[in-house]
Amino acid sequence: MSCRKIDDMAPVFGTVLKINVTAVLSGGLHLEDVDFECDFYSTNVGTKTLNVKKSDMSKVDADNYLAIVDTKEIGTGWYWCLLKVQIPDNDVESGFRVDMVRIPTKIPVRP
Numbered sequence: 001m002s003c004r005k006i007d008d009m010a011p012v013f014g015t016v017l018k019i020n021v022t023a024v025l026s027g028g029l030h031l032e033d034v035d036f037e038c039d040f041y042s043t044n045v046g047t048k049t050l051n052v053k054k055s056d057m058s059k060v061d062a063d064n065y066l067a068i069v070d071t072k073e074i075g076t077g078w079y080w081c082l083l084k085v086q087i088p089d090n091d092v093e094s095g096f097r098v099d100m101v102r103i104p105t106k107i108p109v110r111p
Contacts, residue, residue: 012110013076017069019105021057023083030062036085040069042109044077071109079107 011017021038023031031054041049050073057065069079081103086096 010108010110011071013071015071015109017071017079017107019067019069019079019081019107020060020064021067021081021083022064023085023101024063025085025087027087029087031065031085032059032062034085034087036083038067039082039084040067040074040105041080041082042075042077043080044075047075047077048073050074074109076109076111079105079109081105 019040021031021036023036025031025034035054037051037053039049039051041047050069052067052069054065057067059065083101083103085099087099088095089097091097
């Protein structure tokens with residue numbers, strides 16, 4: 001699983017980022033087959049978290065979606081993504097289990 005900025009320039013606070021979200025899921029599933037969302041946040045103290053749902057992302061292909069992340073919403077520092085995917089599972093009462101993974105985007109947002 002990975003998240004990365006589309007180009008490799010180091011952005012400054014105030015930049016709007018396009019971050020590619022991708023995952024290899026079990027059972028032959030693709031991101032287009034499941035519901036998911038991402039919490040983007042920074043390692044700096046006092047910053048906020050931005051939640052981006054699948055429905056708010058642009059589909060690139062079956063396994064890649066673009067999330068729009070406004071750095072004014074989060075702040076400065078190294079950005080991370082908490083990807084939360086609802087995987088169909090008949091062994092769980094709701095019929096879905098939530099798999100979560102923390103992914104470093106490797107994006108430093110500078111002041």
